[in-house]
Amino acid sequence: MEHRSPADPHLDRVVEHRRTGDPHLDRAVEQWLSWDRNVLTRSQVEVFLSDRKWEELRSRLCSRMSFGTAGLRGPMGAGFNRVNDLTVIQTTQGLFSYLLRCCPDVSSRGVVVGFDTRGQQESGCSSSRLARLVAAVLLSRGVPVHLFSAFVPTPYVPFAVKRLGAAAGVMITASHNPKEDNGYKVSNVQHRRATTRGRSLVTQQHVTCPQ
Missing domain, CATH: 3.40.120.10 (Alpha-D-Glucose-1,6-Bisphosphate, subunit A, domain 3)
Structure with a gap:
């Protein structure tokens, strides 16, 4: 279930710049901005959005690390x-x-x-x-x-x-x-x-x- 407060003006400001033309990437971006509570890592994603670095965002948000034999x-x-x-x-x-x-x-x-x-x-x-x-x-x-x-x-x-x-x-x-x-x-x-x-x-x- 996605947690997003309707009273979060900071997230609302980012939403208008979030559309990338890739629905899968848009969804991943929205999840990240909704879930991450670390100001520094949120800011990294926001900068990539502002700079329209879609491939960088896709690389970071559209796949996950594998949990291997050592974690x-x-x-x-x-x-x-x-x-x-x-x-x-x-x-x-x-x-x-x-x-x-x-x-x-x-x-x-x-x-x-x-x-x-x-x-x-x-x-x-x-x-x-x-x-x-x-x-x-x-x-x-x-x-x-x-x-x-x-x-x-x-x-x-x-x-x-x-x-x-x-x-x-x-x-x-x-x-x-x-x-x-x-x-x-x-x-x-x-x-x-x-x-x-x-x-x-x-x-x-x-x-x-x-x-």
């Missing part, structure tokens, strides 16, 4: 196929739905969340910020969160999952990828990465409006 990885910035506030929130909603199916006691066991030192000033997307968003989504659904207070190496997360008996772990990192990238790595208490079936469930869930 998500991609450039930081605005767009459904970038790592940013909105895609991390949506992915965490999908992860929660997946955990409810495979680990019904997730609300008692909790989830471990860690992050590295990555960040991008122009989009406001730092690993620490994204980790806090992961925690906020899970906490809003009654899931206890064990959030590291400072950046940690990736192996700390699966170690903490095992030590604490948590249902899963999320590490915000892109590992060896370039500094412009970030990622969302999921591990569970058995030290296995998400299965193919699990990845499919997460992907299905993370294409909807953030709650």
